[in-house]
Amino acid sequence: MRLGKTLCILSTVCMFSFSAYADTKKDFETIATAVGFIDGGPKGAVQMDILYDASNADSTAHAEEVAGIVAGGVGSKVKLTGNKITSVDAATSKVIFVTRGAGSLYGAALAKAGANGGLTVSTDMACLGGGCVLVVKTKPSVDIFVSSAAAGKTATEFASAFSMMITKK
Amino acid sequence: MNKLLLTTSCALISLSSSAVMAQSIDYGMMQELFGEPVTTSATGKPQRMSDVPVTMEILTADDIRRSGAVNLPEVLRQVNGVNVIQSSTQSYDVSIRGYNQPLSQRLLVLVNGRQVYLDHYGYTAWSTIPVQLEEIRQIEVVKGPNTALFGFNAVSGVINIVTFNPLYDDVSSAGITVGTQDFRKAHYVQSLKLSDKIGVRISASKRESDAFDSSLNGFAAAGTVDPEQESLNLDAMYQMTDKSQMRLEISGSNVKQTDEISTAPFVVDYETKSAKLSYELDSDWGLIKASAYKNFLDWGYASSVGSGNLDNEILVVQLEDTIQLNDAHTVRLQGEYRENEVTGAGIVADGAEISYQVYAAGGMWNWSINDALSWTNAVRIDHLQLDHNGILTAANPFSASDFDRSITEFSYNSGVVWKASENDTFRLSTARGLEVPSLLGYGLDAVSGPVTIVGKPDLDPAIVTNYELAWDRKVDFVENGLFRAAVFHQKTQDVKTLQSSLTFPVYNSDNIGDSTSYGIEASLDGSVGENFDWGLGYIYQKTNDDLDNTVAGVQSSAKEYEKRNPEHQLKLKLGYHNGAWEADALAYYASGTEHTTADFSFDDVDGYIGVNARVGYTFDNDVTLAVSAMNAQSASVETTPNPDVERRMFVSLSKKF
Numbered sequence: 147m148r149l150g151k152t153l154c155i156l157s158t159v160c161m162f163s164f165s166a167y168a169d170t171k172k173d174f175e176t177i178a179t180a181v182g183f184i185d186g187g188p189k190g191a192v193q194m195d196i197l198y199d200a201s202n203a204d205s206t207a208h209a210e211e212v213a214g215i216v217a218g219g220v221g222s223k224v225k226l227t228g229n230k231i232t233s234v235d236a237a238t239s240k241v242i243f244v245t246r247g248a249g250s251l252y253g254a255a256l257a258k259a260g261a262n263g264g265l266t267v268s269t270d271m272a273c274l275g276g277g278c279v280l281v282v283k284t285k286p287s288v289d290i291f292v293s294s295a296a297a298g299k300t301a302t303e304f305a306s307a308f309s310m311m312i313t314k315k
Numbered sequence: 316m317n318k319l320l321l322t323t324s325c326a327l328i329s330l331s332s333s334a335v336m337a338q339s340i341d342y343g344m345m346q347e348l349f350g351e352p353v354t355t356s357a358t359g360k361p362q363r364m365s366d367v368p369v370t371m372e373i374l375t376a377d378d379i380r381r382s383g384a385v386n387l388p389e390v391l392r393q394v395n396g397v398n399v400i401q402s403s404t405q406s407y408d409v410s411i412r413g414y415n416q417p418l419s420q421r422l423l424v425l426v427n428g429r430q431v432y433l434d435h436y437g438y439t440a441w442s443t444i445p446v447q448l449e450e451i452r453q454i455e456v457v458k459g460p461n462t463a464l465f466g467f468n469a470v471s472g473v474i475n476i477v478t479f480n481p482l483y484d485d486v487s488s489a490g491i492t493v494g495t496q497d498f499r500k501a502h503y504v505q506s507l508k509l510s511d512k513i514g515v516r517i518s519a520s521k522r523e524s525d526a527f528d529s530s531l532n533g534f535a536a537a538g539t540v541d542p543e544q545e546s547l548n549l550d551a552m553y554q555m556t557d558k559s560q561m562r563l564e565i566s567g568s569n570v571k572q573t574d575e576i577s578t579a580p581f582v583v584d585y586e587t588k589s590a591k592l593s594y595e596l597d598s599d600w601g602l603i604k605a606s607a608y609k610n611f612l613d614w615g616y617a618s619s620v621g622s623g624n625l626d627n628e629i630l631v632v633q634l635e636d637t638i639q640l641n642d643a644h645t646v647r648l649q650g651e652y653r654e655n656e657v658t659g660a661g662i663v664a665d666g667a668e669i670s671y672q673v674y675a676a677g678g679m680w681n682w683s684i685n686d687a688l689s690w691t692n693a694v695r696i697d698h699l700q701l702d703h704n705g706i707l708t709a710a711n712p713f714s715a716s717d718f719d720r721s722i723t724e725f726s727y728n729s730g731v732v733w734k735a736s737e738n739d740t741f742r743l744s745t746a747r748g749l750e751v752p753s754l755l756g757y758g759l760d761a762v763s764g765p766v767t768i769v770g771k772p773d774l775d776p777a778i779v780t781n782y783e784l785a786w787d788r789k790v791d792f793v794e795n796g797l798f799r800a801a802v803f804h805q806k807t808q809d810v811k812t813l814q815s816s817l818t819f820p821v822y823n824s825d826n827i828g829d830s831t832s833y834g835i836e837a838s839l840d841g842s843v844g845e846n847f848d849w850g851l852g853y854i855y856q857k858t859n860d861d862l863d864n865t866v867a868g869v870q871s872s873a874k875e876y877e878k879r880n881p882e883h884q885l886k887l888k889l890g891y892h893n894g895a896w897e898a899d900a901l902a903y904y905a906s907g908t909e910h911t912t913a914d915f916s917f918d919d920v921d922g923y924i925g926v927n928a929r930v931g932y933t934f935d936n937d938v939t940l941a942v943s944a945m946n947a948q949s950a951s952v953e954t955t956p957n958p959d960v961e962r963r964m965f966v967s968l969s970k971k972f
Contacts, residue, residue: 179348286737286789287365288349294642306602306639307340307361311349313686314642 169208171215173269176282178221180290181241183308184265188240189224194267195237196230197255198245205247208270212243240264244273252277260300274315291315341483342452356455356475358679358691359464359637359647368691368730368742369461370785370801374454376479381890381899383929383943385492385500385522385965387441390448391474392927393901394456395799395838395852395886402957403573403580404496404527405442405542411458411472412803413832413856413880416873417575420811421750421779423461423469426476427550427564428633429591429608430468435627435657437468437753440574443585444476445546445566447502447518449488449969452479459781459803460748462726463677463693466651470748470779470807481506482514482552482560490939490969498524498965512554521545526573527951527958538580538618539958542572558598564591564608575957579618586613601638607631621763623661627754630654637679647679649695657754662761667705669718669758669770674698687735693728699751701772703758710767711760717772718758724749724776738789750777752811756824759813768813768822775826778808793841795848800837806830810862814872815915828862830876850888856880873911881905881922900928902948910956918956924948925960937971 181187194216198209209230216228231237234254242259244251244266255277259266265279274281275293279302283289290312297303304312340361345353349363352375357367364373372394384390388407392399398415400408408419420437423430426446432439457473465473479486485506492500500522507515526539546568553561570585591608608631615624635649656670663669677695684690703718730744752774759770783803790796809826834856842848858880864872883906891898907922926948931941944964946952951959 176348179344287351306597306637308345310360310602310637310639310645311345311353311362 169211169215169269170284171220172284172288173282174212174216174220174226176284176288176290177241177243177267177280178224178226180280180282180304180308180312181226181265181267182221182223183305185303185305187224187302188264191219191225191227192241193239194226194228194241194243195239196228196243196245197234197237197248197251198230198232199248199250200232202247205245208245208247212245234258237262242266244268244270244277246270246272248273249277256296256299263301265300265302266296289313341480342477343480343483352453352455354453354455354475356457356473357464358681358693359635359649360645360679360681365740365787366689366732368689368732368744369728370458370742370744370783372456372458374456376452379448379451379454381892381897381929381931382901383899383927383931383941383965384448384945385494385498385943387444387448387454387476389927389945390454391456392903393886393888396458396836396854396884397456398881398884398905400955401960402575402955403539403542404524405544405570405572406574407441409439409441409474411456412805412834412836412854413858414471414807414830414876416879420468420753421471423465423467423473424476425465425473427478427562427591428475428593428606429564429589430466430610430629430631431476432468433585433587433612433614433627434610434629434655435612435614435625435753436755437750440570440572440583440585442542442544442570442572443546443568443587445548445568445587445589446476446478447504447520447546447548449490449502450478450486450504450516450518450548450550452477452484458801459744459783459805460726460746460779461728462748463695463728463746464679466653466675466695467697467726467749467751467776470750470777478550479506479516480514480552481516481550482508482512482554486516486971488969488971490967492522492965492967494524494965495963496525496527496961498522498963502969513551515549515551517550518548519546527961538582539573540571540582542570544568544570544572559594559596562591562593562595564593565589574616575955576616576618579620580957581616581618584613584615587611601636603634603636605634607633620766621661623659623761623763625657625659625662627655627657629656643683645681645683647681647693649675649677649679651675651677655754657758661763662755663758664706664708664711664760667703667707667760669701669703669754669760671699671701671754671757673700687733689732691728691730691732694725695727696723696725697749697751698723701757703772708760708762708767710762711769713769713772720772722751722776724751724778740787742783742785742787744781744783744785746779746781748779748781750779750807750811752776752824756811756813759824766821769824771824774811774824775809777811777826779805780808781805790839790841793839794843796839796841798837798839800835802833802835804831804833806832810874812864812872812874814864814866827864827872827874828860830858830860830862830874832856832858832876832880846891846893848888848890848892850886852886854884856882856884870911870915873915875909875911875917878909878917879911881908883922895933897931897933898929900926902926905954912956920953920955923952923954925952925954939967939969939971941965941967941969943967 199205268278279296352373418438455475461469502520504518548566567588588611593606612627637647653673679693785801836854838852840850858877885904929943933939
């Protein structure tokens, strides 16, 4: 009985945890639109690298989740699809999505994005600055966060009108 | 003037050749991205509606369509705090937070930043605005003085009509509407994408109807006319580079209608033309906008006391630069030059010209103190130089040298926005706005039989100061609930009027004192499921006048705001949409008022209720059939001393293509 209760509580916590972190199509539409405002940034179909830490279950699950959401392409002017990678060296895209739980890859991901002439993005606020240039949050309202330091490292600049509407950290 | 244009051109050429980055605002994309309307009206900086430091409402294209209205004032009626009065079938006056009156001069009305209020007397003839409801992306209603950002006349608020962008948006449509009072209207809007870099939108409309005739309430039948309106608009955008755009807007309108002028009905003809060229550049030096436009008005009136006509030409040149200095600070610098001149017959002496030039400079500073707190300040200085050329009528007590006068006044806006939580936003703001006298206020110079009417060259601008605290809260006891409330205190100094006298001259302009108003407005919007939405709004406003409306103890002026401002206004909106069906209704109530009549006595107008409604069905081929009604609850209702407002019903058939 006690075990049952514990499992029940755990499963509830897990469900809540999953639900709190669950990405949506709107997250990636927001990322795609934001990428479209990058000066000299990619346009049209963009296969985004989904970088995850294979040794971290949460990171792996997040990568699966993201790959599923963008499988059919998300966005209009910039249309994102995904390609899961576990190594920064495998990243070739101008857009690298960094999953949750991939903290060990932050520095390398940012450096690689800069080398690719692109940027790192995420839905995980923990990534902002150390690993990611841009992080989006769409609930309860849309907020777009940009790390000025990370943007400087990747030479990412946004259109002025858009830049005035995002939160810079 | 040539020197200024040359300087502007040189600056633009210089900036064009510098390193540039990115593109200008695409309202549609921004709205889709952030899930709420986006505006540049509050500060000049692009902002979400929930972030602006002023109390603002934005009506979207959906709101406009679902209102069922056939004109702009009936669209605006749904906004809490907006007061609409109707003088005849086609003549309306709109104000924000009271102080409404015929030929209301307190509202700045813009189409894509171009003033469409008429500068000879500073009011808006709404039917002359040459855009179709179908080509409007959003209408931004800014409440309270906003002179520091927009210029004078923005004392009770700003209404900025933003049309769809010809480069980004395809909004082609055509339609016909017929209705009671023999109403007939046809409109056509065509978007043309000539290339990836050039977009054009053209629109035209024509409408006619009969005048209200159920009860004229003392209005002289000779002053009423069956209204007519026709308009034409061209809007073209050229993407010069990835970072710069050029926009050309050319428009015109012809209107005939009955207007109430100084408590009497006049048959008025308007012929407007305008041309505007604007340029936007996203550069290392910020977001630079330059624009120049010229408005032409040919205006004529006829009434039982005579007739007259005038030509009014306005040239406006504006240059502004919005710069994000760093993550926390954004500034905007702006300069403006304005020429405004009136010539005419029966209004000013034949061959005479009354004119002024305005030089204005301003700045805005937005400081994002932290994620929750921001502070915006704006200041502007206007320098006006008045001039008069030609003769004055023999009856005019002033001489030409009296018009050799300049005015320098400042205005400001300051607002703090505090996002106390994810659900609560507070705004604390103060503002000082200018209502500069119109050219006719300064230089009206007419003799009609025994009647002489003169302006006053030493007339002072009215100064409006406003203090306001507003609170927005997302509430969870109703679905998608948003509660908005504001308390405000507003003082108008040196109210201007045209007053009569038993002695010479019979009518003259003058400043007659101050008026103070305070109030509270509140609204709650929500939805039920996916198909129903609703909104409830209320405003209470108390006005205290300190005005001298008498000459030698005799009532001589119609400015009695504490009597004509309704103390209570209530609005209820209900909406239903399900697939192809849309059904909407707006019920509104205004409490009783007292209005001045032609002999300056007072006429009680009881509180009244009005209902506007629409039902529409869109077929698979984008054809929409809609039935709508204005003032649906009653065959006719008295809302002013003017003719009763009659029930109006419309059937419209339109197609998007």
